[in-house]
Amino acid sequence: MLASWMLAQSDYPIPMTNLTLGHYLxxxxxxxxxxxxxxxxxxxxxxxxxxxxxxxxxxxIALVAFSRxxxxxxxxxxxxxxxxxxxxxxxxxLALVVLLFRRRESLSAEExxxxxx
Amino acid sequence: xxxxxxxxxLLALGAVGVCMAxxxxxxxxxxxxxxxxxxxxxLVIVALSLKAAPAIPNVYFYIFSVISLGAALRVITHPRxxxxxxxxxxxxxxxxxxxxxxxxxxxxxxxxxxxxxAILITYLFVIMLxxxxxxxxxxxxxxxxxxxxxxxxxxxxxxxxxLGVLTTLMFRGLPNLPPPGKPPEETLIVRMPGKVETALRNxxxxxAGEKLDRNEQTxxxxxxxxxxxxxxxxxxxxxxxxERKDWPAGMKPANIEGVGFSLLADHxxxxxxxxxxxxxxxxxxxxxxxxxxxxxxxxKARHAAKLSAxxxxx
Numbered sequence: 001m002l003a004s005w006m007l008a009q010s011d012y013p014i015p016m017t018n019l020t021l022g023h024y025l026x027x028x029x030x031x032x033x034x035x036x037x038x039x040x041x042x043x044x045x046x047x048x049x050x051x052x053x054x055x056x057x058x059x060x061i062a063l064v065a066f067s068r069x070x071x072x073x074x075x076x077x078x079x080x081x082x083x084x085x086x087x088x089x090x091x092x093x094l095a096l097v098v099l100l101f102r103r104r105e106s107l108s109a110e111e112x113x114x115x116x117x
Numbered sequence: 118x119x120x121x122x123x124x125x126x127l128l129a130l131g132a133v134g135v136c137m138a139x140x141x142x143x144x145x146x147x148x149x150x151x152x153x154x155x156x157x158x159x160l161v162i163v164a165l166s167l168k169a170a171p172a173i174p175n176v177y178f179y180i181f182s183v184i185s186l187g188a189a190l191r192v193i194t195h196p197r198x199x200x201x202x203x204x205x206x207x208x209x210x211x212x213x214x215x216x217x218x219x220x221x222x223x224x225x226x227x228x229x230x231x232x233x234x235a236i237l238i239t240y241l242f243v244i245m246l247x248x249x250x251x252x253x254x255x256x257x258x259x260x261x262x263x264x265x266x267x268x269x270x271x272x273x274x275x276x277x278x279x280l281g282v283l284t285t286l287m288f289r290g291l292p293n294l295p296p297p298g299k300p301p302e303e304t305l306i307v308r309m310p311g312k313v314e315t316a317l318r319n320x321x322x323x324x325a326g327e328k329l330d331r332n333e334q335t336x337x338x339x340x341x342x343x344x345x346x347x348x349x350x351x352x353x354x355x356x357x358x359x360e361r362k363d364w365p366a367g368m369k370p371a372n373i374e375g376v377g378f379s380l381l382a383d384h385x386x387x388x389x390x391x392x393x394x395x396x397x398x399x400x401x402x403x404x405x406x407x408x409x410x411x412x413x414x415x416x417k418a419r420h421a422a423k424l425s426a427x428x429x430x431x
Binding site: 015016017018019020021022023024025026027029030031032033034035036037038040041042043044046047049050051053054057060061064065067068069070071072073074076077079080081083084085086087088089090091092094095096097098099101102103104105106107108109110 | 168240247261280284288375397
């Protein structure tokens, strides 16, 4: 049998305290920051897009945590739309990356430095 | 919630760790950096839990958060793109675990199917398609843009300043949040007479000839939440009420039913727009993928130089 403290907050209709919500929000913020750092430092186009997915993921955690706190399904519905946008973005971005790779045979973001205004 | 001194010290420690863990040439203290960053992140969560003492989250939260943040760190620090993508799958799986703890089962499985199953496989395909063939017999050599990160110190600083601002504002705002509302479950069952009827029949509370009583004018089922009764009639029209304390557990709407009502009844316009976005993405990807491109001049010259170097070497 699992001890009750192990299952604290897991029973769905039991309200969640705002301190518990803080844990989830910190994880979401930390994951967003990691994604941002990755986007800024990595030079491989594919990894840069992977880091944007990491940031989408972080937003998803925050939305679901708030939806659990308010006992309301709207946050979860929004994550479905985030998922949709992420899928569309991945399809377009990766098609572009393949085109760029065919042209220069390199995935480096700096190859396309002259495109900056 | 956490004292600002402790919080900012730990965040600075985390920044140092992440900065050390980013890939670079030569002696790279990746493991030490990862350990420092993990320790800092872990200590922030522990400090939060000490403040929250009686209301700490489920123990699985700690497991999943450690796995997801560690894997996320590895996504941005692993020099090889394939491994980065695989670590991202690990992040997605542990995030799905967190969603299960939060009572969002439908999303947890949707995340695994859509992210880990579809999006990440697309990434892996593109990584395999768009990788330079190793020159010579040396497969261990990494391209320069994978092995060296750009401006690690400035970027880490920017990321952790953002994290510091976010956490400060969050912890300041959390105590002022409105208290959680009532669960939507109760109001949802009024919209699901079929489910109520099935649940009552399965629990043996409704006999073969009986059916849910309905309002004669509107046809609405007689599920009275205020009074806490469900009214049923038998085949002779004799009414009978089932009280809230007898309601079977099967009458409680599941998470997927709540999400379904929210998605299709409350946000029908948004789902249409999502469909249009997906259609446009599909068309765009098809158009882009059909386009013929040639190597531009610079790359052609590089290619020729590489070929001649190889033939000279033979």
